[in-house]
Amino acid sequence: MTSSLRKQSVTAQDVARRAGVSRAVVSRALSNNGSISSEARERVLRAAEELGYQVNFLAQGLNRRRSHLIGVIVSRIGDPFRSSLLDGLLSEIQRRGFQALVAEIRSEADLAETLRRFTQFRVSGVIVTSGKPPEALVNECVQQQIPVVGINRQPDSPYVDYVCSDNAAGAVLAAEQLYRAGCRRFGWLNNQDSTWAGRMRGEAFRLALVDLGIDTERDLLPLLAPEEGYDGGLQAAAGQVPQVPSSLGVFCANAQLALGFLDGMKQRGRQAPEDFQLIGFDNTPQTAQYSYQLSTLHQDVAEIARQALTCLLERASDPQRPSRTTWVKVVLIHRRTSPSIL
Amino acid sequence: MTSSLRKQSVTAQDVARRAGVSRAVVSRALSNNGSISSEARERVLRAAEELGYQVNFLAQGLNRRRSHLIGVIVSRIGDPFRSSLLDGLLSEIQRRGFQALVAEIRSEADLAETLRRFTQFRVSGVIVTSGKPPEALVNECVQQQIPVVGINRQPDSPYVDYVCSDNAAGAVLAAEQLYRAGCRRFGWLNNQDSTWAGRMRGEAFRLALVDLGIDTERDLLPLLAPEEGYDGGLQAAAGQVPQVPSSLGVFCANAQLALGFLDGMKQRGRQAPEDFQLIGFDNTPQTAQYSYQLSTLHQDVAEIARQALTCLLERASDPQRPSRTTWVKVVLIHRRTSPSIL
DNA sequence: CTGTTAGCGCTTTCAA
DNA sequence: TTGAAAGCGCTAACAG
Numbered sequence: 205m206t207s208s209l210r211k212q213s214v215t216a217q218d219v220a221r222r223a224g225v226s227r228a229v230v231s232r233a234l235s236n237n238g239s240i241s242s243e244a245r246e247r248v249l250r251a252a253e254e255l256g257y258q259v260n261f262l263a264q265g266l267n268r269r270r271s272h273l274i275g276v277i278v279s280r281i282g283d284p285f286r287s288s289l290l291d292g293l294l295s296e297i298q299r300r301g302f303q304a305l306v307a308e309i310r311s312e313a314d315l316a317e318t319l320r321r322f323t324q325f326r327v328s329g330v331i332v333t334s335g336k337p338p339e340a341l342v343n344e345c346v347q348q349q350i351p352v353v354g355i356n357r358q359p360d361s362p363y364v365d366y367v368c369s370d371n372a373a374g375a376v377l378a379a380e381q382l383y384r385a386g387c388r389r390f391g392w393l394n395n396q397d398s399t400w401a402g403r404m405r406g407e408a409f410r411l412a413l414v415d416l417g418i419d420t421e422r423d424l425l426p427l428l429a430p431e432e433g434y435d436g437g438l439q440a441a442a443g444q445v446p447q448v449p450s451s452l453g454v455f456c457a458n459a460q461l462a463l464g465f466l467d468g469m470k471q472r473g474r475q476a477p478e479d480f481q482l483i484g485f486d487n488t489p490q491t492a493q494y495s496y497q498l499s500t501l502h503q504d505v506a507e508i509a510r511q512a513l514t515c516l517l518e519r520a521s522d523p524q525r526p527s528r529t530t531w532v533k534v535v536l537i538h539r540r541t542s543p544s545i546l
Numbered sequence: 547m548t549s550s551l552r553k554q555s556v557t558a559q560d561v562a563r564r565a566g567v568s569r570a571v572v573s574r575a576l577s578n579n580g581s582i583s584s585e586a587r588e589r590v591l592r593a594a595e596e597l598g599y600q601v602n603f604l605a606q607g608l609n610r611r612r613s614h615l616i617g618v619i620v621s622r623i624g625d626p627f628r629s630s631l632l633d634g635l636l637s638e639i640q641r642r643g644f645q646a647l648v649a650e651i652r653s654e655a656d657l658a659e660t661l662r663r664f665t666q667f668r669v670s671g672v673i674v675t676s677g678k679p680p681e682a683l684v685n686e687c688v689q690q691q692i693p694v695v696g697i698n699r700q701p702d703s704p705y706v707d708y709v710c711s712d713n714a715a716g717a718v719l720a721a722e723q724l725y726r727a728g729c730r731r732f733g734w735l736n737n738q739d740s741t742w743a744g745r746m747r748g749e750a751f752r753l754a755l756v757d758l759g760i761d762t763e764r765d766l767l768p769l770l771a772p773e774e775g776y777d778g779g780l781q782a783a784a785g786q787v788p789q790v791p792s793s794l795g796v797f798c799a800n801a802q803l804a805l806g807f808l809d810g811m812k813q814r815g816r817q818a819p820e821d822f823q824l825i826g827f828d829n830t831p832q833t834a835q836y837s838y839q840l841s842t843l844h845q846d847v848a849e850i851a852r853q854a855l856t857c858l859l860e861r862a863s864d865p866q867r868p869s870r871t872t873w874v875k876v877v878l879i880h881r882r883t884s885p886s887i888l
Numbered sequence: 889c890t891g892t893t894a895g896c897g898c899t900t901t902c903a904a
Numbered sequence: 905t906t907g908a909a910a911g912c913g914c915t916a917a918c919a920g
Binding site: 213215216217227228230231232235237238259260262263264265266267268 | 896
């Protein structure tokens with residue numbers, strides 16, 4: 205009659221029985237942890253195989269005080285750059301044998317709640333790609349030995365590591381390219397309430413122009429988009445068209461804004477590179493399309509993801525080490541809106 | 547000396563002590579499950595609050611044999627439609643109090659492995675947006691009472707529920723719009739190795755044309771893209787330009803393909819709607835942009851997500867009920883490439 | 889209504 | 905090297 209009962213699921217106990225050893229031995233065999241005779245290991249592994257045994261991660265995590273989960277905080281993944289970043293993170297997380305717990309936030313309040321939930325699952329680490337977690341919560345994570353890494357966020361929390369694209373270097377590349385291509389008046393396109401990364405790109409662009417001998421007071425005009433994304437860029441173009449000087453070179457904080465701006469100008473009969481030049485940031489797939497062919501700085505999401513995971517693991521093994529920021533190289537992709545000068 | 551030890555984390559035991567009750571009462575108070583005096587509940591809740599108590603989901607899940615996790619299987623989330631679908635799913639999953647475990651797969655083998663891992667976390671449900679899980683594994687899920695729902699997949703597994711956009715209705719809308727707009731020759735653009743949804747759209751389009759009195763043998767030409775996505779569409783245009791008849795109306799399996807096709811034609815001096823008309827599927831944000839303004843069928847991802855979660859919950863409470871397929875309404879968005887006829 | 893008791897399935901000392 | 909035993913933190917019967 206026992207055999208007719210549908211077995212809930214096979215446990216380490218079952219494997220032990222079949223292999224003729226104790227559950228402890230099974231545990232050792234499967235986690236390569238603790239001494240065990242190779243003969244016993246063999247038997248256990250075979251038994252496990254035959255029974256189709258699968259570790260219960262909940263029980264395992266409960267015991268080890270740590271699950272094989274990594275929490276990822278994102279927002280607005282409809283945005284092409286964000287989704288490609290998430291893509292990179294997922295791949296890397298899986299490659300390293302973890303599982304991603306992903307949560308989309310709409311507000312800072314969401315972020316706090318989410319972080320809470322992550323800790324309740326005893327995650328092995330948290331990756332923040334959006335928002336800034338409240339100091340108090342981060343401290344809780346630190347206390348619980350949960351490593352936190354921020355991506356493209358301002359490095360300002362102790363015990364948190366950061367991975368950022370090298371915005372400053374990118375801005376310099378953009379400035380130099382525009383200058384070399386003959387631009388002498390410049391524009392910096394960004395939206396209100398820009399992210400830290402955006403502001404950093406703008407500031408570095410200005411400094412690079414100064415280095416090139418440009419009087420930025422006179423010849424660098426800020427183009428302010430009333431909102432973020434494509435629509436923001438579109439609207440920014442509306443306001444600026446009348447005063448577009450010749451030899452204008454615009455640098456833009458991100459891809460969506462740049463595409464909107466391009467379309468806004470096109471709508472008003474101004475094309476790049478004939479009437480102005482434009483360099484964006486992100487190199488999303490869309491920027492390569494025939495209708496845009498946007499020159500842009502490429503963010504290496506695969507490398508960003510790799511570095512992020514490395515940070516997580518390193519801090520896990522040394523929770524007290526000082527905060528570290530890794531700058532990931534960006535490269536300039538030459539396309540139509542600011543063509544390469546040979 | 548006990549107070550100087552840094553407490554690992556506060557447990558139900560601690561709360562019980564502080565509230566002067568047993569751990570069982572704490573459990574009841576927090577899960578609204580089992581009878582308890584309101585006075586006791588008060589005390590527990592307050593104590594929990596004061597201690598900053600957080601349930602350990604691993605322990606809870608282990609006990610209930612079910613975590614509050616929902617596994618989501620995706621692929622190529624760089625594709626705008628897929629990322630917006632994921633977006634919708636994440637929102638809905640969180641709204642219903644679950645956490646999303648997301649895994650990106652690159653092959654059917656990945657899918658199997660992933661599904662395994664999901665079960666090891668005792669997920670409350672699995673949502674498949676890509677690939678087809680092997681029968682055997684699905685059965686394992688069914689046996690373990692883990693509901694599985696497929697999105698835009700061919701409904702063919704027993705005990706699995708499906709949520710699909712109403713492809714057939716969409717194809718009819720497209721055919722009628724093109725016909726009304728004056729098209730008398732038609733094209734059906736899809737890529738090789740199309741998904742089931744894509745093939746379904748094509749077949750329904752053909753049938754709708756027949757209903758409109760079109761001789762589809764003669765006046766419906768298949769445009770085959772050598773690969774999927776934007777590049778596939780671009781290449782499809784290259785092959786077809788010479789033979790574009792006037793009054794051609796093209797229907798396309800998805801947005802990316804359509805945008806590529808549009809650009810491929812533009813590159814060769816053919817514009818919509820002047821030289822041909824085009825209707826796509828998906829209504830990704832990009833299709834609305836000035837450079838494209840693609841007429842397209844809108845997939846309601848929010849509704850799809852809602853239905854998917856509903857399926858999951860309903861099946862959880864009745865695992866034996868027959869497989870059910872929910873068709874979600876699509877609507878035609880009129881834009882430039884096939885303008886509305888008044 | 890409340891406390892006691894037995895697990896959930898796994899890991900990890902600690903003796904043997 | 906191995907097994908026994910004591911948890912990890914929580915839930916759910918079952919008496920009281």
